[in-house]
Amino acid sequence: MTWLRSAFQDELDGVTATLVDLSKLVSDAISKATHALLNADIKEAEAVIAADDRVDEIQHELDSRIIDIIARQQPVASDLRALVTALRMSADLERMGDMAHHVAKISRLRHPAHAVPEELRGTVEEMGKVARLISDKVGTIINSKDIDRALEVEHDDDEMDKLHRKLFTTLLDPNWTHGIESAIDITLIGRYYERYADHAVSVSRRVYFQVTGKYNSK
Template sequence: MRDAFHDDLDAINQTLVDMSALVSDAMAHATTALLTANLELAEEVIAEDDRVDTIQHDLDNKTLEVMARQQPVASDLRNLVTSLRMSADFERMGDFAHHIARIARMRYPSSAVPAELALTIQSMGNVAVALNNKVTGLLTSRDTEVALQVERDDDEMDKLHRKLFEVLLDDNWAHGIETAIDMTLLGRYYERFADHAVSVSRRVYFLVTGEYAEKQS
């Protein structure tokens, strides 16, 4: 029975790895769609989000079914409950990629992002994807050093977010209110995506060590 149970745990973890890889891809594609005004790619990201939602739904049912059947205690129970939380994080991260793709679609055939912010947004996209790629590896390696790195890497996102606001608030801003609204929302979507990646890495850290990670700086 214990072997069947651990097969179940492995299968659940593999699905989390797949979800994480999917939302990294979605985020990379959403950023490209946004910066190159690529409507087709934006539509793909938007359609793909339903797939993430379906995977989450099926995974949560599977996890509940394993809980009911195997009656785990202690660390096994904590592991399964944490899986439910991680799948919710990934589902939400998929939403943010979807929101970004919708802004790309809404402004097509223009690019939503003015030239002077293209590099900042591209960097936010890169940091978001790199951060979450580390999280994907972490789900298998459970390497607490990497979990702490993810925390530190998130500081880069905060810096980029502040830079975005500096440009918006500069007297030379010449793109009006609508673009400022888009940029405000985009900044938040990238930051929140990264927050959820950090949240997953904290959950891994806690599962491994039984303690909460100290804030890294």
């Protein structure tokens, strides 16, 4: 039984390691997507779009592996919960990759023009930084199961919401001169960063639940 438990633990550790890998890939993707967006860098945008296939592949492979572990090991109680939670975290991380992909696609669509007007560059840059910080942190938390850091992610998300509101304030300023098309782009870009952060919060809450058995809804 000790041996079995240890084989299972190894498999669970492997799942955790892949989740951390996924968090690194999407962190990298949102960073590069932000850079591509702010610099109208078509090559970087294309690279982010292409790299998302890899995230999807890893997620599919991971999900099959998790289901296979459940079938073979027939875990119960907290072990089963850990695996189901991993399935959900992988879905969140995959979706974060999609959001980076969407940001990159707007950059590509507007190339060679810049999708983000000058007066919003600072805000979008900040959103990109917060997004990266939050997914880097989530990667650490998946690994360490550090509850205090999991709670910190809620504050990072507040910061993202603040930046999101700032986008809208600028859009709605009577001095906005960039017209409707740009307003549509910015609305969607804002939504993508906000959703990226929401999914990161979701991952951190799942870790919190896994460790404490309680839901943290702030």
